[in-house]
Amino acid sequence: MEALVLAWPGGEHAFRLPLAQLELLQGATGCGPEFLLNKLNLGQWAATEPFEIIRAGLMGGGMDAAGAKDVVSRAFDRHP
Numbered sequence: 794m795e796a797l798v799l800a801w802p803g804g805e806h807a808f809r810l811p812l813a814q815l816e817l818l819q820g821a822t823g824c825g826p827e828f829l830l831n832k833l834n835l836g837q838w839a840a841t842e843p844f845e846i847i848r849a850g851l852m853g854g855g856m857d858a859a860g861a862k863d864v865v866s867r868a869f870d871r872h873p
Contacts, residue, residue, distance in 0.1 A: 796854040802868045807854030814853035821845040844869060 796807035810818070815826050822829055822842050829846070832838045844865055851861035 801864065802871055803864060806851055806856065806864065808847075808850040809853035809855075810850050811853050814849040817852070818845055818849040821849070 794809065794811065796809035798805050799808045810826070818829070819825055822839070822845055824832065824842075829838075829842060832842065833846075847868075848861045848865045851864060852858055856864070
C-alpha cells in the first residue's frame with residue numbers, strides 16, 4: 794500500500810496506516826479502526842482521537858514518533 798501525500802500546515806507529509814500503526818492507534822484510542830471510523834462519521838469522536846489518527850498515519854508514512862507528535866501538535870494549536 795502506498796502512502797497518501799497530504800498537504801498539511803508546514804508542508805506535505807506522507808500518510809499511511811499499515812497494521813503496526815492501526816495497532817498503535819487501537820492502543821491509544823481503545824477502538825478498532827472500523828469502530829473509530831464510525832465514531833468520526835457519526836460525530837461521536839473524543840477530542841484526542843483525530844490527533845492520534847493523524848499522528849499514527851504520519852508515523853506509518855515514515856515520520857519518527859517525536860516528529861509526528863510535533864507536527865500534529867503545532868497544527869492543532871494553530872488550527873483547532
